[in-house]
Amino acid sequence: MPASLNMNSSRLIALLACSFVPLCFGAVAAFGFQQDANWDLQNYHWYNPYAFLNGRWDFDIMPAQTPTFYNPTLDVPLYLLAQSLPARAVAFVLGTVQGLNFVFLYHIGTQLLAPIDVSQRRLACLALALVGVLGGGNLGLLGTTFYDNVVSVLVLSSLAIVLTLLPPSPSAQQPHRFWLALIVAGFLVGAGTGLKLPTAVFAIGLCAGLLVTTRKIADAIARSFAFGVGVLAGIATFAGHWMWFLWLNYQNPLFPYFNGFFASPMGVAESYRDPRFIPSGLIEWLFFPIVTALNPMQTGEAFFRDWRIAIAFIVLLLTLGFNVIGRTAAQRSDVTVARDGAFYLIAATVISYAAWLVLFGIYRYAISLEMLAPLVIVAAMSLWPVSVKARAALLSATLIGVTLSAIPGDWGRVPWGSRFVETTAPELAKPDQSMVLMLGTTPTAWVVPAFPKSVSFVRIQGYGIGPEDGETGLNQKVRARIAAHSGAFFTLASIDDRLLADSLLANYGLLQDVHNCQPIVSNLANGVEFCAVTAKEQRL
Numbered sequence: 227m228p229a230s231l232n233m234n235s236s237r238l239i240a241l242l243a244c245s246f247v248p249l250c251f252g253a254v255a256a257f258g259f260q261q262d263a264n265w266d267l268q269n270y271h272w273y274n275p276y277a278f279l280n281g282r283w284d285f286d287i288m289p290a291q292t293p294t295f296y297n298p299t300l301d302v303p304l305y306l307l308a309q310s311l312p313a314r315a316v317a318f319v320l321g322t323v324q325g326l327n328f329v330f331l332y333h334i335g336t337q338l339l340a341p342i343d344v345s346q347r348r349l350a351c352l353a354l355a356l357v358g359v360l361g362g363g364n365l366g367l368l369g370t371t372f373y374d375n376v377v378s379v380l381v382l383s384s385l386a387i388v389l390t391l392l393p394p395s396p397s398a399q400q401p402h403r404f405w406l407a408l409i410v411a412g413f414l415v416g417a418g419t420g421l422k423l424p425t426a427v428f429a430i431g432l433c434a435g436l437l438v439t440t441r442k443i444a445d446a447i448a449r450s451f452a453f454g455v456g457v458l459a460g461i462a463t464f465a466g467h468w469m470w471f472l473w474l475n476y477q478n479p480l481f482p483y484f485n486g487f488f489a490s491p492m493g494v495a496e497s498y499r500d501p502r503f504i505p506s507g508l509i510e511w512l513f514f515p516i517v518t519a520l521n522p523m524q525t526g527e528a529f530f531r532d533w534r535i536a537i538a539f540i541v542l543l544l545t546l547g548f549n550v551i552g553r554t555a556a557q558r559s560d561v562t563v564a565r566d567g568a569f570y571l572i573a574a575t576v577i578s579y580a581a582w583l584v585l586f587g588i589y590r591y592a593i594s595l596e597m598l599a600p601l602v603i604v605a606a607m608s609l610w611p612v613s614v615k616a617r618a619a620l621l622s623a624t625l626i627g628v629t630l631s632a633i634p635g636d637w638g639r640v641p642w643g644s645r646f647v648e649t650t651a652p653e654l655a656k657p658d659q660s661m662v663l664m665l666g667t668t669p670t671a672w673v674v675p676a677f678p679k680s681v682s683f684v685r686i687q688g689y690g691i692g693p694e695d696g697e698t699g700l701n702q703k704v705r706a707r708i709a710a711h712s713g714a715f716f717t718l719a720s721i722d723d724r725l726l727a728d729s730l731l732a733n734y735g736l737l738q739d740v741h742n743c744q745p746i747v748s749n750l751a752n753g754v755e756f757c758a759v760t761a762k763e764q765r766l
Contacts, residue, residue, distance in 0.1 A: 236345040243352050244332055248325030251359070255321025255369030256314040260639035261646070262370040263750045265527070266293070267638075269669030271371040272647055274298035275305035276675040283475075286683045287704055289664055289671040292498060292690035295481050297468040300373055300421040308646035316646045317369045324368055324375045327597055330382035331355035337389035338571060338601055340564045354604065357625045358597040362532035363589055366635030373422055378594040380418035381428045385574065385598075387411040388432065388453075392439055393566035405452050408436075412453035416460020423465075423480075424582075424591040429457045431578025438573045439566060482690055492699035498690065503587035514583060515539040522635075525589040530635030533628045534599035535579075535592070538606070542572065545606040562614060568605035575602050600625055640749055649676035649748040652756050657681045659713030663759070664688065665730050666723025670754050673718065673746050683718070684708065687730050708734050715759035718746075724755065737761035 270290035277283060278298040288294045308316050335351030342350070367375045388411050391404060415432055418425040436449040469479035478488035482498045489495055503525050505511040510524075518525040519536035575598055582592050589596075603624065607617050649672065654660050657678035664670060664685040674683050684707055685691055691700050708715075717727055717738050727738040736759050743757035 232345045236348040240332065240348045240352060244329045247328045247356070247359075248322045251325025251328070251368060252318040252320075252322030255324070256318040259369055261313055261642045261749065262317070262638070263640040264370055264372065264637040265669055267371045268672045268750055269293055270296060270671060271301050272305065273671035273674050275301040278302065279305070280679060283471075286674070287707060288685040288688065288691050288700065289674055289683045290669075291667070291671075291685065291688040292482060294671075295472060295476070297421065297423075297465050299464055299468065300376070301371070304371060304646075312644060313642055313646045320371075320376075321369045323379065324364075325359070326379045327364070327375060327382055328355045328359045330379065330386050331358045331597055331601070333386040334382065334389060334571075334598075335601060337386070337392075338563050338567050338605060340567070342562050354600045354625075357600045357629050360629050360632060361534050361593075361596040361599075362530040362632040362634050363593050363596045365632065366528070366530050366637065367590065367593065368634075370637060372590055372637070374424075374590045374593045377418035377422045377425045378597060380414045381425065381432075381594045382597065384411045384414040384432055385571070387414070388436070388570065389564075389567045392564070392570060408449060408452040409456035409459070412456020413460040413463075414456075416457035417464045418460070419457065420461040420463065420465030424586055424588075427581035427585060427591070428578045428594055430581045431574045431576075433457060434577045435570050435574030439570050490699070492703075493690070494695050494698060500588075505583065505587060511583075513539075514587070518589065522589070525587060526635070528635040528637045529633075530589075531631060531633035532596060533631060534596050537624060537628055538575075538599040538602045541603050541606045542576070545609050548609065548611055563605050563608040568608065571598070571605050572602060600628075640751075643749040645749075647672060647675075647748070647750060649673050649746065649750070651676040651746070652744045654678070654681065654714075656713060660716060661708070661711045661713065662716045662718050662756075663708070663731070663736075664718045665726050666719045668720035668723055668754070670718050670720065672750055673748065673754065676748075682707075686734070687726065693730070693733060705734070717755075717757045717759060719755060721753045721755055727757075731759065735761075
């Protein structure tokens with residue numbers, strides 16, 4: 227078969243794969259898994275866009291607990307789709323978007339494997355991209371509203387752009403396009419950061435990684451600076467409006483996070499971070515990828531299995547060892563990857579990993595690293611002092627092994643209904659004179675959109691609010707709102723949190739009528755009760 231035909235065939239295969247793999251992911255999300263019903267969806271992914279679109283931020287008080295203050299922009303598209311499309315159609319669209327990660331992994335691979343024959347390169351990159359998206363973390367997130375594998379599309383597209391710019395110097399041809407491309411790349415990962423703040427670890431990694439792309443210190447700093455300008459522009463575009471809103475109303479653009487620094491009177495003077503998954507000992511700090519591969523529950527709320535990041539970690543350590551003993555990339559004559567691109571990829575991912583480890587340790591937030599791990603393994607193994615055939619055999623065995631051993635996570639799914647969220651709210655005689663008091667840490671905010679818009683929801687206890695926080699601005703606001711209300715009161719809580727009602731309501735001179743409760747009927751969860759409040763003596 228002529229070489230030109232091989233080239234054309236590989237091009238056609240790559241085009242078809244990049245066109246249809248995302249659609250296949252959409253189909254799997256709609257028909258291969260059950261309906262998403264994760265904790266965050268029940269808590270804020272459904273309520274926040276509803277509140278944003280209906281201007282409820284001063285009408286309700288913290289129905290979704292601390293995440294009430296998260297930027298709702300990323301949640302709005304799915305919420306709007308779900309108003310008019312069947313549940314499976316919504317999942318298909320979401321899964322297809324998540325499947326776009328395959329496309330950008332493929333393009334990253336074509337830049338990384340630039341030295342090899344074009345036909346072989348395309349097929350190899352398709353295989354690497356497929357291994358990248360078949361991880362246990364990514365498959366578990368397919369069709370879910372966590373959006374970690376949605377913002378990853380922006381991270382990977384940013385990385386793909388940077389790799390197309392290496393290794394040319396900006397002083398060579400078309401310098402203006404070079405700098406503009408860097409700013410655009412930064413803008414993309416900045417947009418992801420604005421939409422979901424944990425993406426900041428990749429903004430840090432991709433920006434700092436540029437410092438190793440040239441030996442000229444001034445050029446390296448300039449590249450990183452241009453990328454950083456794009457990052458800030460992306461954050462401002464997609465989160466600026468929300469940060470400004472939080473600043474005006476809560477004197478903290480990241481409220482309630484980092485409130486120890488901003489000292490907003492509305493909350494407690496602390497960071498509000500969740501440190502549960504951050505390493506706690508020296509062994510965990512040094513070998514966290516291996517520790518969590520052996521015990522995934524140390525890095526998340528659901529069991530899954532994936533060895534990609536752990537294997538990449540081990541390979542990088544071995545590569546470092548080989549280079550320490552004298553076999554550097556410069557000594558090799560059979561390198562199969564673009565040297566500058568490989569170094570940038572490794573530097574960017576290592577720095578991103580370090581930032582993630584210090585700030586979060588939650589596996590979902592590192593899903594881009596899971597997808598990039600096969601490419602990192604290829605980049606690092608290409609520097610090993612072994613033959614190309616030996617590396618190819620070892621690489622193939624490794625990637626086949628991690629793919630077959632992956633177990634998707636399950637963050638909560640339910641059987642499909644006709645709509646993405648189906649909830650039936652109890653009928654109220656006077657909804658415009660009714661206030662619902664929410665308590666407990668069980669997520670219940672997803673039921674709010676099912677009620678008439680005139681019903682206000684006020685949380686008196688939960689994550690980020692409650693008597694244990696003292697006289698914060700939020701608690702004072704709750705007390706004032708309840709004291710000013712002259713209509714009917716109700717409670718909304720899970721059956722498990724029923725015992726909290728008496729002590730919490732007593733703070734406001736109220737008493738729950740446990741004999742007048744109705745269950746909330748929904749496709750997302752059971753065990754949520756709507757109860758009347760019968761007494762309101764001596765409201766304080």
